[in-house]
Amino acid sequence: MHAHDGGxxxxxxxxxxxxxxxxxxxxxxxxxxxxxxxxxxxxxxxLAGAAGAFIGALSRGRTEPRVVAPxxxxxxxxxxxxxxxxxxxxxxxPRHEHPTLSSLANALLxxxxxxxxxxxxxxxxxxxxxxx
Amino acid sequence: xxxxxxLLGYGAIALAALGLELAARRTGRVATIGQALDxxxxxxxxxxxxxxxxxxxxxxxxVRVDWR
Numbered sequence: 770m771h772a773h774d775g776g777x778x779x780x781x782x783x784x785x786x787x788x789x790x791x792x793x794x795x796x797x798x799x800x801x802x803x804x805x806x807x808x809x810x811x812x813x814x815x816l817a818g819a820a821g822a823f824i825g826a827l828s829r830g831r832t833e834p835r836v837v838a839p840x841x842x843x844x845x846x847x848x849x850x851x852x853x854x855x856x857x858x859x860x861x862x863p864r865h866e867h868p869t870l871s872s873l874a875n876a877l878l879x880x881x882x883x884x885x886x887x888x889x890x891x892x893x894x895x896x897x898x899x900x901x
Numbered sequence: 902x903x904x905x906x907x908l909l910g911y912g913a914i915a916l917a918a919l920g921l922e923l924a925a926r927r928t929g930r931v932a933t934i935g936q937a938l939d940x941x942x943x944x945x946x947x948x949x950x951x952x953x954x955x956x957x958x959x960x961x962x963x964v965r966v967d968w969r
Contacts, residue, residue: 800963801963803964805964805965805966806964806965807964810963810964811960811964813963814956814959814960814963814964815956815960817959818955818956818959822952839925839929839930839931839932839936840930840931840932841931841932841936841937841940843921843931843932844921844932844934844937847914847917847918847921850914850917851914854907854910854911854914858907865904866903866904866907867904867907868904868907868908870911871961871962871966873911874962875966878962884963887962887963888959888963891955891958891959891962891963894955895952895955895956895959898938898942898951898952898955899952901938901939901942
């Protein structure tokens with residue numbers, strides 16, 4: 770087993786990943802502490818999203834041979850059902866009796882640590898989506 | 902709809918999604934969520950729309966709500 774792989778050792782890779790995660794979590798903590806509905810909050814989110822999309826796009830590999838995938842119609846049906854259920858909840862009041870996914874998410878993310886963690890997951894999701 | 906019915910509806914949809922993913926991985930007859938996403942993301946208009954929607958989700962969750 771070689772200690773070096775293209776110039777990076779496992780220890781260096783681990784340090785790089787640890788640094789990247791620490792940076793992401795620090796930024797997430799700061800971003801979710803911006804005043805709500807503010808330009809600073811919007812900029813913080815858009816900047817993180819753009820950076821995530823850029824990193825994801827950069828790490829997209831070469832075009833792989835297309836594989837004929839099985840049918841995905843069931844996902845379309847499920848997505849439509851979810852959308853309609855959400856819409857039905859949104860159109861009714863009071864919100865406590867008819868919670869939307871947003872109101873449920875707000876209840877779950879009702880602390881800065883939870884919001885920061887969710888923000889970090891969202892950024893990582895951006896990278897994954899842009900990489901596909 | 903009461904709160905319980907609404908929550909049960911979301912739960913049923915989540916369980917259906919989980920079941921569909923498991924069935925896709927076991928049988929291969931249905932696309933997994935990853936394969937379905939790949940099919941959508943193959944076309945640039947859909948790719949841009951999906952990424953724009955994801956950005957909107959971030960803005961919706963982390964900007965336009967006063968949690969403090």
